[in-house]
Amino acid sequence: MSDPTKQHGWEAEVEELRQRRRAAQALGGPDAVARHHERGRLTIRERVAGLVDAGSFQEVGTLTGQGKYDGATLTGVTPAPYVMGLANIDGRPVAVGGEDFTIRGGSSWSGDRKKGGQGGFIEDLAASYRIPLVNLVDGAGGSVTSINKRGHSIFPGVHGFERSVELLGKVPVVSAVLGTAAGGPAGRAILSHWSVMVDGTSQVFAAGPPVVERSLGQKITKEDLGGPEIAVDHAGTIDNRAESEEACFAQVRRFLSYMPSNVWEAPPAVSASDPVDRCDDELIRIVPKDRRKPYNMRKLVGHLVDRDSLFEIQPTYGKALITCLARMNGKVVGIVANNPMVYGGAMDVKAARKQIHFVEMCDCFHIPLVFLVDVPGFMVGRDAEAAATLREGMRAVYVGLQATVPVYTVVIRKCYGMAGMGTTEKNGLEFKLAWPSAEWGSLPIEGGVAAAFRREIAAAPDAKLREREIEEELRAMASPFRTAEAFGVEEIVDPRETRPYLCRFIDAAQARIRTTLGPKAKYGVRP
Amino acid sequence: MAAIQVKAEVAGSVWQILAKVGQKVEAGDTLMIIESMKMEIPVISEDGGTVDRIMVDEKAAISEGQVLAVLTR
Numbered sequence: 243m244s245d246p247t248k249q250h251g252w253e254a255e256v257e258e259l260r261q262r263r264r265a266a267q268a269l270g271g272p273d274a275v276a277r278h279h280e281r282g283r284l285t286i287r288e289r290v291a292g293l294v295d296a297g298s299f300q301e302v303g304t305l306t307g308q309g310k311y312d313g314a315t316l317t318g319v320t321p322a323p324y325v326m327g328l329a330n331i332d333g334r335p336v337a338v339g340g341e342d343f344t345i346r347g348g349s350s351w352s353g354d355r356k357k358g359g360q361g362g363f364i365e366d367l368a369a370s371y372r373i374p375l376v377n378l379v380d381g382a383g384g385s386v387t388s389i390n391k392r393g394h395s396i397f398p399g400v401h402g403f404e405r406s407v408e409l410l411g412k413v414p415v416v417s418a419v420l421g422t423a424a425g426g427p428a429g430r431a432i433l434s435h436w437s438v439m440v441d442g443t444s445q446v447f448a449a450g451p452p453v454v455e456r457s458l459g460q461k462i463t464k465e466d467l468g469g470p471e472i473a474v475d476h477a478g479t480i481d482n483r484a485e486s487e488e489a490c491f492a493q494v495r496r497f498l499s500y501m502p503s504n505v506w507e508a509p510p511a512v513s514a515s516d517p518v519d520r521c522d523d524e525l526i527r528i529v530p531k532d533r534r535k536p537y538n539m540r541k542l543v544g545h546l547v548d549r550d551s552l553f554e555i556q557p558t559y560g561k562a563l564i565t566c567l568a569r570m571n572g573k574v575v576g577i578v579a580n581n582p583m584v585y586g587g588a589m590d591v592k593a594a595r596k597q598i599h600f601v602e603m604c605d606c607f608h609i610p611l612v613f614l615v616d617v618p619g620f621m622v623g624r625d626a627e628a629a630a631t632l633r634e635g636m637r638a639v640y641v642g643l644q645a646t647v648p649v650y651t652v653v654i655r656k657c658y659g660m661a662g663m664g665t666t667e668k669n670g671l672e673f674k675l676a677w678p679s680a681e682w683g684s685l686p687i688e689g690g691v692a693a694a695f696r697r698e699i700a701a702a703p704d705a706k707l708r709e710r711e712i713e714e715e716l717r718a719m720a721s722p723f724r725t726a727e728a729f730g731v732e733e734i735v736d737p738r739e740t741r742p743y744l745c746r747f748i749d750a751a752q753a754r755i756r757t758t759l760g761p762k763a764k765y766g767v768r769p
Numbered sequence: 770m771a772a773i774q775v776k777a778e779v780a781g782s783v784w785q786i787l788a789k790v791g792q793k794v795e796a797g798d799t800l801m802i803i804e805s806m807k808m809e810i811p812v813i814s815e816d817g818g819t820v821d822r823i824m825v826d827e828k829a830a831i832s833e834g835q836v837l838a839v840l841t842r
Contacts, residue, residue, distance in 0.1 A: 534807065534809045583810060584810070585779050585808075586810075623780070625780065
């Protein structure tokens with residue numbers, strides 16, 4: 243050790259800086275960290291390290307917190323329960339931050355709040371530098387104890403979501419729910435383009451079990467109230483589930499790999515290893531000739547896009563629809579495919595919600611859309627009407643018609659009614675391909691004949707036979723080839739040719755994408 | 770022995786029951802077929818196991834999420 247009396251520089255101050263940094267590294271202290279680990283959760287610092295490129299995290303606001311002093315001498319620091327900074331993911335800069343649950347359960351107050359969690363520096367950084375934001379959410383939100391500290395209660399929204407809302411039109415925003423998120427942090431998690439939570443260790447709700455019991459007399463566990471089964475599978479509040487925090491970070495990196503850094507840049511293309519002219523033979527057999535038999539649409543999608551390029555969004559919610567980010571000849575595309583295994587692909591309220599968010603997200607980031615259509619229409623029945631399927635379904639149509647990215651419509655089998663209408667682009671080429679198995683109209687023939695030809699059928703000696711005859715006559719005329727003769731669809735393709743055909747046009751569309759970048763104007767009122 | 774509930778992904782009616790009580794099934798096997806939206810929707814077992822109980826009859830109306838069968842493993 244050097245003799246302190248011989249120091250000429252700022253060694254003493256730098257020593258204090260080190261002491262303060264050690265306090266920040268220690269989070270809520272060894273006991274709190276041990277308790278956090280026992281619950282199967284990583285600390286915020288372990289999370290950041292697990293998410294970003296090794297050694298790329300440059301922290302901001304390391305010293306923020308409440309210092310404790312003996313006279314003028316620092317004796318300790320309680321760090322702000324939010325850790326954030328600049329980092330790289332796959333070599334691209336991102337703003338990343340998250341609550342530190344080991345300090346006051348992640349509840350911030352006063353100057354601590356300026357770092358992030360609800361607005362704050364981290365969101366300003368994402369907005370100002372036009373880089374993606376990753377929220378690592380683990381906090382219970384406001385605490386009534388802050389009334390004691392301030393001497394007054396605060397008006398909601400003083401530390402508001404205005405920046406969070408602005409970001410949704412400018413840069414990719416991802417939320418990973420990694421613990422129990424209630425109140426503000428739960429709301430913050432939702433204000434994202436894509437969100438994910440971890441099985442077994444994370445829950446999300448507007449208010450937790452004690453508030454629910456007080457308000458409604460309901461006794462319910464955290465898991466039953468806001469675990470992934472409710473929040474992801476049933477409600478679609480959060481998009482995807484992950485088996486562990488590590489798996490969750492891998493999903494976040496994967497999601498961001500399809501995203502441009504901001505809306506002023508094109509989505510990142512890669513050089514594709516999968517041949518463009520790969521024409522899988524199975525495609526000619528995948529759709530059964532029997533119209534009542536469904537097939538595996540996920541498998542079909544897999545044959546069309548670049549190998550290993552699929553990332554499904556909301557795989558367990560609104561299962562009548564499949565939404566995936568993928569690549570075709572290395573270019574990012576958004577796939578919207580009806581799933582005939584669930585309600586024959588009919589659009590129910592959940593499928594409509596899923597389609598709305600996905601189409602809006604792809605449009606925002608200039609990701610071309612490929613609709614793989616097998617939709618008999620909106621879901622029918624009392625439950626569907628009671629759930630406002632018609633209204634939500636028309637919202638999906640409305641949002642689809644407002645999208646300005648290139649859209650490719652590939653009719654695989656059924657394309658009927660208003661739900662079918664929402665699968666085409668109306669501001670550009672309105673480019674529609676069809677497979678020979680395609681059929682379309684305002685409603686399926688078998689449903690419409692009985693109503694439209696009621697008198698004729700009733701007057702016939704054999705009513706059932708007449709109904710079948712009329713169906714067959716109409717079906718013969720409904721051949722997709724006849725529509726193609728009239729240029730009512732632009733092309734009918736051998737199913738095996740779908741991939742090369744789409745790749746060709748998606749490659750060519752890159753010029754349009756490059757020359758129409760920037761934020762999307764919002765106008766009109768959604769029905 | 771773990772009991773696995775096989776639930777309906779769709780509302781509709783039971784068209785055909787293929788699995789029998791006591792039968793061993795593998796993941797991917799079709800246990801029954803539901804008729805919904807004029808389509809024959811297979812109910813596919815996500816896990817392997819032995820069919821312990823069939824909870825519905827053919828032609829029965831079923832709702833989304835209803836337990837159709839119970840497997841044991």
